[in-house]
Amino acid sequence: MAEKRPLILVTNDDGITAPGIRTLIEVMNELGDVFVVAPDSPQSGMGHAITVNDTLYVDRVTIDRSAPQTEFSCSGTPADCVKLAVNEILKRKPDLCVSGINHGSNSSINVIYSGTMSAAVEAGTQGIPSIGFSLLDYSLEADFKPVRKFVRQIASQCLENSMPHGVVLNVNFPKLPEEKIKGIKVCRQANAHWIENFDKRVNPLGREYYWLTGEFVNEDKGEDTDEWALKNGYVSVVPVQFDLTAHHAIKDINSWEL
Amino acid sequence: MAEKRPLILVTNDDGITAPGIRTLIEVMNELGDVFVVAPDSPQSGMGHAITVNDTLYVDRVTIDRSAPQTEFSCSGTPADCVKLAVNEILKRKPDLCVSGINHGSNSSINVIYSGTMSAAVEAGTQGIPSIGFSLLDYSLEADFKPVRKFVRQIASQCLENSMPHGVVLNVNFPKLPEEKIKGIKVCRQANAHWIENFDKRVNPLGREYYWLTGEFVNEDKGEDTDEWALKNGYVSVVPVQFDLTAHHAIKDINSWEL
Numbered sequence: 001m002a003e004k005r006p007l008i009l010v011t012n013d014d015g016i017t018a019p020g021i022r023t024l025i026e027v028m029n030e031l032g033d034v035f036v037v038a039p040d041s042p043q044s045g046m047g048h049a050i051t052v053n054d055t056l057y058v059d060r061v062t063i064d065r066s067a068p069q070t071e072f073s074c075s076g077t078p079a080d081c082v083k084l085a086v087n088e089i090l091k092r093k094p095d096l097c098v099s100g101i102n103h104g105s106n107s108s109i110n111v112i113y114s115g116t117m118s119a120a121v122e123a124g125t126q127g128i129p130s131i132g133f134s135l136l137d138y139s140l141e142a143d144f145k146p147v148r149k150f151v152r153q154i155a156s157q158c159l160e161n162s163m164p165h166g167v168v169l170n171v172n173f174p175k176l177p178e179e180k181i182k183g184i185k186v187c188r189q190a191n192a193h194w195i196e197n198f199d200k201r202v203n204p205l206g207r208e209y210y211w212l213t214g215e216f217v218n219e220d221k222g223e224d225t226d227e228w229a230l231k232n233g234y235v236s237v238v239p240v241q242f243d244l245t246a247h248h249a250i251k252d253i254n255s256w257e258l
Numbered sequence: 259m260a261e262k263r264p265l266i267l268v269t270n271d272d273g274i275t276a277p278g279i280r281t282l283i284e285v286m287n288e289l290g291d292v293f294v295v296a297p298d299s300p301q302s303g304m305g306h307a308i309t310v311n312d313t314l315y316v317d318r319v320t321i322d323r324s325a326p327q328t329e330f331s332c333s334g335t336p337a338d339c340v341k342l343a344v345n346e347i348l349k350r351k352p353d354l355c356v357s358g359i360n361h362g363s364n365s366s367i368n369v370i371y372s373g374t375m376s377a378a379v380e381a382g383t384q385g386i387p388s389i390g391f392s393l394l395d396y397s398l399e400a401d402f403k404p405v406r407k408f409v410r411q412i413a414s415q416c417l418e419n420s421m422p423h424g425v426v427l428n429v430n431f432p433k434l435p436e437e438k439i440k441g442i443k444v445c446r447q448a449n450a451h452w453i454e455n456f457d458k459r460v461n462p463l464g465r466e467y468y469w470l471t472g473e474f475v476n477e478d479k480g481e482d483t484d485e486w487a488l489k490n491g492y493v494s495v496v497p498v499q500f501d502l503t504a505h506h507a508i509k510d511i512n513s514w515e516l
Binding site: 086 | 300302303304305306307308309310311313314315316334337338341342344345346367369370371376379383384411412415418419422424425427428441442444445446447449451452453454455456458461465466467468469470472495496497498499500501502503504505506507508510511512513514515516
């Protein structure tokens with residue numbers, strides 16, 4: 001029966017030693033044969049970056065001697081990790097790719113900045129059913145125990161059902177104890193954005209520099225959004241597509257004098 | 259009348275001195291008051307990366323003393339440049355943001371890896387009409403003359419018409435002499451992907467490393483796609499959205515046992 005176990009690729013953007021990916025690996029070991037290819041250092045905010053003008057290093061590593069998974073750390077971005085895993089490291093196409101569990105939200109517009117989701121999207125473009133998981137807790141000491149059963153359930157369902165073509169899942173977990181999580185809601189991405197507020201400082205040499213900080217603004221009152229679900233104690237699942245065409249706008253733009 | 263000239267923000271991902279952005283600035287000077295905030299070095303393949311764990315430096319620079327635009331170079335990514343411009347440098351919201359002209363294609367699935375388009379999308383999330391321009395020629399010696407009139411026309415139309423909500427334009431130019439370009443087509447993103455082919459080498463210290471290389475595979479036969487337009491001598495214009503929700507898939511995923 002061993003050959004029937006699904007092959008599961010695990011990656012993330014917080015780096016291979018982050019607590020979030022260690023939890024994800026543990027849960028995936030219950031569901032299949034796990035290969036980890038993840039960044040050797042944190043890659044937060046990398047969006048869908050790929051390494052085109054630099055070299056990529058990959059090392060076989062053992063982080064937990066008692067665990068069954070095979071692990072590689074990579075000098076590249078989350079998207080690089082997936083490309084390397086699928087095209088160079090793995091002998092066959094994985095049955096599932098999971099990314100995360102991210103330390104921090106990737107809901108709403110945050111999906112476009114997310115290295116976690118870029119890994120899932122990259123796998124999706126290669127025809128692999130794929131899920132990005134994120135917990136609304138930026139702390140390195142975040143508690144992932146409350147979300148383990150939901151990770152397992154969503155990943156199992158993804159293995160049992162067929163993922164719609166051109167779609168990957170963006171899953172976010174509220175920061176709540178397990179008994180307070182009300183369930184899972186399939187949602188749309190809330191229409192929200194960031195207003196930046198740059199923190200200007202002066203370095204020891206007298207040169208001005210900035211830190212990027214910002215305020216998340218959600219003007220979307222919809223109760224079918226990921227933001228609503230998370231605020232109301234649900235796990236949000238947004239099906240995300242990588243055909244970015246605004247099909248509804250083609251007619252509009254065609255009315256321009258082009 | 260001076261106050262009626264539109265305020266145009268120009269950025270790119272090839273860096274502030276790249277020939278592509280210099281052409282774009284020249285054309286935009288014909289249409290409005292131009293502010294440039296662009297990366298101080300090439301950022302290709304940066305996707306929608308933002309700088310969250312590092313400092314950002316911004317310098318006022320003069321690259322062409324005879325030209326009217328105001329220019330700033332920035333140590334960050336294209337998305338950082340837009341955030342800094344809109345929230346810190348500019349006194350009012352720009353009427354238009356243009357990014358590019360990229361040296362190389364951002365058609366089809368390349369849109370998700372594109373720093374050029376990430377800048378346009380970032381401006382779009384802030385409610386600014388926005389266009390990314392790319393020429394299908396990776397060379398630093400690429401000839402941008404043939405596309406000047408199209409850049410001007412599309413940007414003018416963007417200033418005259420209202421951009422549909424939540425939409426930015428992804429414009430790609432074929433590598434052709436001006437007289438061979440047949441016109442402009444509004445398209446959808448072709449359903450294509452990359453198959454990577456890693457080039458494995460050994461460094462002088464004996465350690466293996468990789469270069470990311472790949473083959474672009476377009477299985478989409480549609481004549482309404484950007485790839486078709488570009489192959490057939492047209493400028494492609496794809497309206498791109500940053501609501502990534504696969505609305506059509508919500509029903510499917512709701513049928514899972516979640």
